[in-house]
Amino acid sequence: MAHGPATLADGWRAYIARWVFTTNHKDIGTLYLWFSFAMFLLGGAFAMIIRAELFQPGMQLIRPEFFNQMTTMHGLVMVFGAIMPAFVGLANWMIPLMIGAPDMALPRMNNLSFWILPFAFAILTSTLFMEGGGPNFGWTFYAPLSTTYAPDSVNFFIFAIHIMGASSIMGSINIIATVMNMRAPGMTYMKMPLFVWTWVITAFLLVAVMPVLAGAVTMMLMDINFGTSFFDAAGGGDPVLFQHVFWFFGHPEVYIIILPAFGVVSQIIPTFSRKPLFGYSSMVYATAAIAFLSFVVWAHHMFTVGMPIAGELYFMYATMLIAVPTGVKVFNWITTMYKGSLTFETPMLFSIAFVILFTFGGFTGLMLSIAAADMQYHDTYFVVAHFHYVMVAGAVFSGTAAIYYWLPKWCGKMYNETMGQVQFWVAFIGFNIAFMPQHFLGLAGMPRRYADYGLQFADWNMVSSIGAFIYGGAQLMLLYNVIATIRNGKPTTEEKTWEGAEGLEWTVPSPAPYHTFAKPPEFK
Amino acid sequence: MLKRAQALFLSLLSLVVLLPIAGSAFAESSASQLNMPQGVTEVSQAAYDIHMIMIWVCTVIGVGVFGFMFYVMYAHRKSRGAVAENFHEHLGVELLWTIVPTIILIVMAFPATTALLKVYDTDNPDIEIKITGYQWKWQYEYLGEGVKFMSELRTSDDEVYGREPKGEHYLREVTEALVLPVGKKIRFLVTGNDVIHSWWVPDFGVKRDAVPGLFTAGWAKTDKPGTYVGECTELCGQGHAFMPVVVEVKEEAEYNEWLANKKAEAVEYASTIGKEWAPEELMAKGEEVYLQSCAGCHQADGGGIPGVFPAIKGSPIALGPQIGHIAVLIDGVPGSAMQSFADQLSEVNIAAVIHYQRNAWGNDVGDVTQPIDVLNYKQSK
Ligand code: HEM
Ligand SMILES: [Cu+2]
Numbered sequence: 001m002a003h004g005p006a007t008l009a010d011g012w013r014a015y016i017a018r019w020v021f022t023t024n025h026k027d028i029g030t031l032y033l034w035f036s037f038a039m040f041l042l043g044g045a046f047a048m049i050i051r052a053e054l055f056q057p058g059m060q061l062i063r064p065e066f067f068n069q070m071t072t073m074h075g076l077v078m079v080f081g082a083i084m085p086a087f088v089g090l091a092n093w094m095i096p097l098m099i100g101a102p103d104m105a106l107p108r109m110n111n112l113s114f115w116i117l118p119f120a121f122a123i124l125t126s127t128l129f130m131e132g133g134g135p136n137f138g139w140t141f142y143a144p145l146s147t148t149y150a151p152d153s154v155n156f157f158i159f160a161i162h163i164m165g166a167s168s169i170m171g172s173i174n175i176i177a178t179v180m181n182m183r184a185p186g187m188t189y190m191k192m193p194l195f196v197w198t199w200v201i202t203a204f205l206l207v208a209v210m211p212v213l214a215g216a217v218t219m220m221l222m223d224i225n226f227g228t229s230f231f232d233a234a235g236g237g238d239p240v241l242f243q244h245v246f247w248f249f250g251h252p253e254v255y256i257i258i259l260p261a262f263g264v265v266s267q268i269i270p271t272f273s274r275k276p277l278f279g280y281s282s283m284v285y286a287t288a289a290i291a292f293l294s295f296v297v298w299a300h301h302m303f304t305v306g307m308p309i310a311g312e313l314y315f316m317y318a319t320m321l322i323a324v325p326t327g328v329k330v331f332n333w334i335t336t337m338y339k340g341s342l343t344f345e346t347p348m349l350f351s352i353a354f355v356i357l358f359t360f361g362g363f364t365g366l367m368l369s370i371a372a373a374d375m376q377y378h379d380t381y382f383v384v385a386h387f388h389y390v391m392v393a394g395a396v397f398s399g400t401a402a403i404y405y406w407l408p409k410w411c412g413k414m415y416n417e418t419m420g421q422v423q424f425w426v427a428f429i430g431f432n433i434a435f436m437p438q439h440f441l442g443l444a445g446m447p448r449r450y451a452d453y454g455l456q457f458a459d460w461n462m463v464s465s466i467g468a469f470i471y472g473g474a475q476l477m478l479l480y481n482v483i484a485t486i487r488n489g490k491p492t493t494e495e496k497t498w499e500g501a502e503g504l505e506w507t508v509p510s511p512a513p514y515h516t517f518a519k520p521p522e523f524k
Numbered sequence: 525m526l527k528r529a530q531a532l533f534l535s536l537l538s539l540v541v542l543l544p545i546a547g548s549a550f551a552e553s554s555a556s557q558l559n560m561p562q563g564v565t566e567v568s569q570a571a572y573d574i575h576m577i578m579i580w581v582c583t584v585i586g587v588g589v590f591g592f593m594f595y596v597m598y599a600h601r602k603s604r605g606a607v608a609e610n611f612h613e614h615l616g617v618e619l620l621w622t623i624v625p626t627i628i629l630i631v632m633a634f635p636a637t638t639a640l641l642k643v644y645d646t647d648n649p650d651i652e653i654k655i656t657g658y659q660w661k662w663q664y665e666y667l668g669e670g671v672k673f674m675s676e677l678r679t680s681d682d683e684v685y686g687r688e689p690k691g692e693h694y695l696r697e698v699t700e701a702l703v704l705p706v707g708k709k710i711r712f713l714v715t716g717n718d719v720i721h722s723w724w725v726p727d728f729g730v731k732r733d734a735v736p737g738l739f740t741a742g743w744a745k746t747d748k749p750g751t752y753v754g755e756c757t758e759l760c761g762q763g764h765a766f767m768p769v770v771v772e773v774k775e776e777a778e779y780n781e782w783l784a785n786k787k788a789e790a791v792e793y794a795s796t797i798g799k800e801w802a803p804e805e806l807m808a809k810g811e812e813v814y815l816q817s818c819a820g821c822h823q824a825d826g827g828g829i830p831g832v833f834p835a836i837k838g839s840p841i842a843l844g845p846q847i848g849h850i851a852v853l854i855d856g857v858p859g860s861a862m863q864s865f866a867d868q869l870s871e872v873n874i875a876a877v878i879h880y881q882r883n884a885w886g887n888d889v890g891d892v893t894q895p896i897d898v899l900n901y902k903q904s905k
Contacts, residue, residue, distance in 0.1 A: 065762040131830060142758070275609065304731050331617075355593070370578060376571050376575070
């Protein structure tokens, strides 16, 4: 069959059928990316509601009950709907191109793993309109607030989590199968681009911990509907058990979010330094070390729960250790730039900001790992600031860098560099105005997930809200830039968009043809 | 190109370096606080010290790393004619930047351990206080003294919803503060009644989760009398932001006087349980209790929230036999948000609120519930 993909010219039925039944890795990558961007805007809208309410002390716009639904849905949608699918989308597009494979190893499962996601999020979002409201127990959904005391809609929340988990597991199996079986001749493991490496390791993490999350929500389901008492102290269960199970999933989860981001940055920095990545093999080992450590540090989220001192000490030491491989990565990126020939196009700007702000978040992470100090930081805005530095300035910045970096390859059009840089600066400045003051708020004693606060916190909350609105605006600019590029961008047909770019994805024409590498390329 | 790169460099630098400085200037003018408080106990001091050590270690490393990075961004730009070299490995430096951070961490582990041991040093207290988190208030019980009371937010809804100007102590005031003496080692035993809460007083450096079915211990000893304000730090439902902690530390003589008064109050109260209350008295008191303890869920008009909290108005329990109504309050409804009020409310208050519920908003059962009925039910179990 030599015909290309259906376009609108073939009629809308054929066009819709193309997207619904597609097994093409590029189509599915595109679907993932657009879906995750839609979720990013939805989660962002929730965040805007939160920051608008917190603009001043007192309850002005919404009720505390709805505020809790907003913080919960913001977290869930951003983590499971925006960041994770965005990187799966990048994996779908780029991994076959990077390893010289014609497609993913399991294309039909690929279609399925995407198409169940919109249903999961439709179910999750619909809970907001149910009697009793949506999930209001935080994205960490600690029992018994999420079981005995939860609104009825919690059953739909559990169902949605199960679907998301199934989707992630299928996506990961696909990535692992693809990388193990479909590399071009000559593409040995230690020659794979770092983005591929970080994704393989992430995929293993996902396969290991998504079932644990499924177990946690299933136990909740049993407690709520079938009279068990896993997490109910009155029936002989233990609410703390929930936290152990959740964080055994939850800590690896934060690395699931950040490792592919490391991969993206490790592609971009060498390109704009015109110099190979420094310390390739130590990057691979550091990634593996971080992944391993992520399984043995979970209780650092539970320092105040009353663990015995021995447990507390162990989790403190283990957490401190994560700083070592993380540091290795940062040093490698900077040394890659050293004695390079640097230019600062938009993807590079986002990557440099990533290195700086992620490192800043790593510093606060190190502070949080010190259990005695964490007794003061825990569950305050200091923690909120920490994880937004690593997840927003980390994962989201790197995702944005990836969009600018590969957009010309995806659609054969060049974005407008000035617009890209303007968007970068608005995002960078907005981000810091929004989240830097949250460190001060936390240290001064403002707890997280508060719908209202004392007058002493008023100034910094207002500053933070203003920054958040600016940062929100920057995302609309990103959307505009992408659409403007697709519609009116300057056409580019060069295989190699960027002077310093290396790798198989830069050996195919732009835009990348619907089918690539039907014959495996020779990789030296 | 050169111009743009320089502008980039300067703006990056100014943001990272100047933002905190600009921040502190802003803070001084508006009297908000930027750093962790040193507090008034050994534990809070230990937390502060280790916090400052970490800040300085991170600052020194950060200045070195970012300084080098900015230098590279300035010196090795293509626009300045930099030509890329091709090296991509160096075993020596790679080992160095693995080993040196490891050593730094090992060194930092020592003060971190000492500080943590201090937090856990809860043995041999002079006074023990049991703290129970409720949705959405705290209960303090002086173990062995027979003194026990609830501490709830005093700020009015009118202030919260902007119908009245906010007072100076907005969300930092409670009906009855926890009172402690100076110079005594106090052990807090923290637990939860319904969901998980967390009891935090920054100036004591004590933050302990209040988990149902579990006791977590913390301790404090201070020489500085004063009022210390804290918060609930574990999401516990809609009232999470509205259950502050207020502690008053008093000189010992003052504390003893306060404690003697509280004990006398308890004795006096015991004598009112047997008394026969008039229906009007119960009605008035019951309305007060209802608004304070029940209306949060069942609403002031008794209508509840459909699908979440059942209505009391017209409910079969409120219109049914008295004993069933008492049972709901004393035993709670297992598996639901309706908790037992047996430990939260006195017999008098429970009797009053039951009387109110059975005779308000058109519920007109017409019977009278006396404290002694409640006590009898409790004792029959
Ligand atoms: C040097 C590396 C890091 C260290 C040592 C570290 C340490 C910690 C610690 C100790 C906490 C618990 C704080 C508390 O609740 O009191 C925490 C919270 C958190 N960290 Fe990190 N972290 C690091 C990097 C990261 C990364 C890379 C991510 C994700 C991209 C991340 C995401 C989070 C999140 C989401 C939370 C809060 C979870 C919640 O309670 O909602 N951290 N971190
Ligand atoms: Cu963690």
